[in-house]
Amino acid sequence: MSDKMNLPIIDLSGYLNPESLEDRERVIAQVRDASRQYGFFQVRGHGVPPSLQHDLIRSMGNLFSLPKEKKLEMSFLKNPCRRGYEAAGMSLREGDLLPDAKECFYIARDDPIIELSGFYGPNLWPNLPTEDFRDPVWKYYEQTSELGKKIWSILLEGLGQPPSLVEKFARRAIVPMKMIRYPPQSITLPGQFGIGAHTDFGGVTILFQQPGKDGLEVWHEGKETWIEVPALEDVYVINCGDMIQRWSGDRYKSARHRVINKSQGERLSCATFWHGDINATNPLNPDDLNSETVGQLLVKRFRNQYSMTEESIAQVGAA
Numbered sequence: 132m133s134d135k136m137n138l139p140i141i142d143l144s145g146y147l148n149p150e151s152l153e154d155r156e157r158v159i160a161q162v163r164d165a166s167r168q169y170g171f172f173q174v175r176g177h178g179v180p181p182s183l184q185h186d187l188i189r190s191m192g193n194l195f196s197l198p199k200e201k202k203l204e205m206s207f208l209k210n211p212c213r214r215g216y217e218a219a220g221m222s223l224r225e226g227d228l229l230p231d232a233k234e235c236f237y238i239a240r241d242d243p244i245i246e247l248s249g250f251y252g253p254n255l256w257p258n259l260p261t262e263d264f265r266d267p268v269w270k271y272y273e274q275t276s277e278l279g280k281k282i283w284s285i286l287l288e289g290l291g292q293p294p295s296l297v298e299k300f301a302r303r304a305i306v307p308m309k310m311i312r313y314p315p316q317s318i319t320l321p322g323q324f325g326i327g328a329h330t331d332f333g334g335v336t337i338l339f340q341q342p343g344k345d346g347l348e349v350w351h352e353g354k355e356t357w358i359e360v361p362a363l364e365d366v367y368v369i370n371c372g373d374m375i376q377r378w379s380g381d382r383y384k385s386a387r388h389r390v391i392n393k394s395q396g397e398r399l400s401c402a403t404f405w406h407g408d409i410n411a412t413n414p415l416n417p418d419d420l421n422s423e424t425v426g427q428l429l430v431k432r433f434r435n436q437y438s439m440t441e442e443s444i445a446q447v448g449a450a
């Protein structure tokens with residue numbers, strides 16, 4: 132096709148380490164425009180060291196190459212805080228014929244004890260030397276978690292708000308991270324997606340694609356076309372979830388996207404979802420009649436993939 136579309140690539144260093152006020156303003160405007168038009172953009176100058184990205188890929192390789200029984204012992208369905216392993220074939224979206232081919236591993240905030248099942252509790256770590264998984268993955272998590280909060284500030288500034296507004300819903304933010312492995316497309320079934328078309332339901336997503344392993348596509352409503360998002364070295368993909376679309380009064384888009392592994396072999400990616408406080412409601416419009424909280428959204432979306440206590444469900448008001 133001659134009119135192939137690309138997502139903008141924005142250099143965030145102008146916001147994170149500005150040399151002038153114009154630098155900041157430029158980034159804010161670029162992020163705002165991309166979030167309006169696509170709901171998605173790519174970024175450089177994000178501040179996450181390349182060495183951490185490489186260590187993450189290496190750690191994910193160590194995890195996913197564990198024997199299947201070992202991985203299944205860590206099933207996230209048995210974990211009270213939805214941490215651990217999701218096997219291939221477990222996610223089927225309405226409208227798709229076959230479940231996703233991907234396998235995943237979830238971590239999130241690491242609280243010492245289970246304080247609120249489903250949300251506040253310890254991570255589940257595989258039985259691997261800490262330097263082969265836990266340490267590098269945690270370092271990476273902390274960095275992308277920080278980046279997620281920064282992106283929120285930029286998005287808020289794009290709507291004329293002070294960047295500090297993010298503090299209103301960042302006291303103890305819910306930030307799950309999902310490490311994903313897509314098998315080679317050649318071994319998936321005809322018509323099976325790596326991950327079927329969906330929107331992300333919450334806040335900001337910070338997506339790392341293994342460099343050179345293309346596969347992500349974003350739906351552009353206006354043009355009715357799938358935009359391919361190249362997996363570039365040291366470049367992140369950022370997108371807005373449904374909650375942002377709602378909170379922003381539809382000024383920012385939550386766009387549908389899917390993955391068809393286009394690389395020769397397997398494809399790895401990692402998504403950090405920066406949602407906000409469990410009880411957060413729309414900070415942009417206190418009169419918003421829809422007062423659904425982050426916690427309620429999560430329970431609604433993942434109800435059949437949670438082993439939360441009834442008490443905890445009641446506590447987030449999602450009974």
Ligand SMILES: O=C(O)CCC(=O)C(=O)O
Binds near residue numbers: 309338400402
């Ligand atoms: O792996 C990718 O490139 C996208 C993953 C994704 O969309 C998701 O986990 O929500």
Ligand SMILES: [Fe+2]
Binds near residue numbers: 329330
């Ligand atoms: Fe997604």
